[in-house]
Amino acid sequence: MSDPIHIVSVIIILKCRGCYLLVQRSKNDSIFPGKWQNLGGKVEVGERVEEAIIREVYEESGIKLEKRGKPIFVQSYSWVKDEKSTRRLGLIFMIKLKYKPKRITLSKELENFGWFTYEEAKKLDTIGQKSETGTVGQLRLA
Template structure:
């Protein structure tokens, strides 16, 4: 049996001034987690640091510039063909203007208690379980 390859990914818990968190809903035809709510993020490019990768991914997916504040969590996702290790970083922004990429078709700024009602991507269920 072949061993699955591991990949690294970064995701952002973006908070606005009121402490609400930005969640993005994946497009229904997206390859990964179609129609699920998730956090902005993705894989670092070769030689790219985690912080630079996260800033780039957040900008590509939302048009926002973020300030990284702390590590919010980590996790892993076991897919049929690969495994992904996630580093989740908390970020602050000074705007709520979001420009969505084609990967997502909806966004919401939500209080922690509102997140429990969403159909979350599997890798983020544990992160938000404490808010249920």
């Protein structure tokens, strides 16, 4: 049996004046089509977590985080993806922005974005809607 594969992901909650930035996946996406989520993605081999946060936020939204505030660690969670023993570790961070960015440029796998209060986010079709580690559960922790 081969060694398990370990994948580390970061989830970034951007908060500004009581609202959270959520993005909507493309309706043509093979995973969670049309669902709303926080920004995030995988930590690449050789990359520090802080670097992955900056890169993922920029790739998915066009927002440059370098001078906007430091990420605050919120929580971690883990799960085994499949019978091949792919182990995943998710690290959730929050960044408080002083003001909303003037421009957001979405990546091709995303089709919409919005700034939502927690109550508004609960009404959206989000990933893991009833899960503690789903999109809305993540916001509740922040």
